[in-house]
């Protein structure tokens with residue numbers, strides 16, 4: 004484990020300290036389990052919803068889990084893989100298979116074909132060679148900039164390195180003559196709802212899409228993996244098997260931090276009790292997006308300065324049952340013509356029932372093996388929309404639903420029925436390229452423990468399951 008270059012941080016002082024963890028998503032539950040393993044005895048998780056999981060949210064339908072939140076793993080997801088092995092060993096990690104890309108009205112292609120086309124080479128082999136050369140160069144640049152390090156977030160770069168990585172992913176690729184790799188970053192970031200490469204800070208791309216991830220796309224499995232079980236089950240089982248103390252339906256409304264033992268006051272409401280309750284703790288772990296807590300936690304000037312700079316998008320995922328209409332070749336489809344629109348286009352859909360039952364290619368497109376083990380002729384599919392406007396605002400909601408309906412009509416899905424719709428606010432809370440160049444993401448790391456508080460979860464690293472686990476591991480390794 005290489006911890007050189009990271010700061011040493013403080014944390015809870017004694018194993019008897021009372022520790023409050025706000026949020027029962029993967030980051031909060033995992034951190035509580037790590038602390039418990041280290042001998043801390045008094046840990047309590049406050050979770051506003053009636054179950055743990057947060058953005059790992061899986062619903063069983065027709066014998067398979069549909070993922071409304073976390074969907075896939077990439078080749079570098081060793082921490083998630085460890086959790087699967089340890090907590091849900093019966094769940095298998097399987098190749099996600101290919102995706103269809105709709106390039107124009109009902110004209111479908113594949114990522115591989117599009118990426119090869121982008122090189123301008125005439126043969127696939129020549130295209131592949133050029134991409135491979137670019138990946139190797141990216142690898143050398145990555146190592147030259149950051150050296151070897153053990154966690155997803157690299158140690159704070161030197162001012163010279165900071166200069167070379169400042170700006171957006173696109174700035175970085177242009178600066179280093181790596182534009183051939185732009186479609187990969189577009190696939191990983193834009194097509195997965197993380198935003199445009201000319202807006203997303205370069206550091207997020209370099210941390211979450213290191214060269215090894217792109218190399219993975221050259222393998223037969225394509226570098227993308229799904230679970231035949233459920234991502235949420237990992238969180239539920241971690242809480243259960245470690246016998247964590249989770250207070251469900253506890254909505255934390257106010258946190259005050261006064262000096263001295265027991266100085267952390269958590270005030271929360273529960274569904275069944277109209278009045279709020281307050282409990283006292285010695286140490287605090289915050290896992291929701293830090294910018295969602297600006298009116299809840301008594302952040303001091305330094306914390307407020309950093310966290311008010313975060314901005315986020317939002318996600319809407321809808322599971323719809325309908326009569327089969329037009330389909331792509333694969334259970335997962337990206338609508339490339341829509342992905343560049345700003346607000347809430349349906350930019351992807353995923354038929355988990357077919358993917359998990361291995362119904363792909365012609366069988367999927369034409370409904371030849373319609374419709375898998377349960378013989379139900381209807382299609383059950385998840386639709387993904389993302390945007391910056393508040394999805395809970397009435398006018399925005401109207402726009403979201405109407406874009407969804409238009410999409411279904413266009414693809415001739417008749418008799419649609421919404422089985423469930425989930426809205427995720429505070430998706431990918433991030434710093435701008437300028438704020439990353441100011442070092443804000445590492446300023447947060449330096450601040451860990453200083454105010455009797457740890458800040459974990461996606462807003463202080465990156466919005467992925469692997470990233471939040473990696474960040475927890477980093478904190479535990481540099482905590483003395």
Ligand SMILES: Cc1cc2nc3c(=O)[nH]c(=O)nc-3n(C[C@H](O)[C@H](O)[C@H](O)COP(=O)(O)OP(=O)(O)OC[C@H]3O[C@@H](n4cnc5c(N)ncnc54)[C@H](O)[C@@H]3O)c2cc1C
Pocket residue numbers: 025026027028029030031049050051052055056057058059071072073074075076253254255256290291292299318320427430459460461462465466467468469471
């Ligand atoms: C549609 C979608 C697709 C995704 N796809 C992928 C993917 O393919 N691969 C991948 O790795 N990641 C993916 N992600 C991201 C991944 O799911 C998240 O990064 C990860 O689950 C974040 O975990 P977390 O614990 O940091 O945050 P969260 O899961 O958001 O947990 C925070 C918890 O805090 C609770 N909370 C918030 N405020 C309060 C309060 N005031 N009081 C009490 N409780 C509170 C919330 O209810 C929540 O349970 C996806 C996310 C979404 C939404």
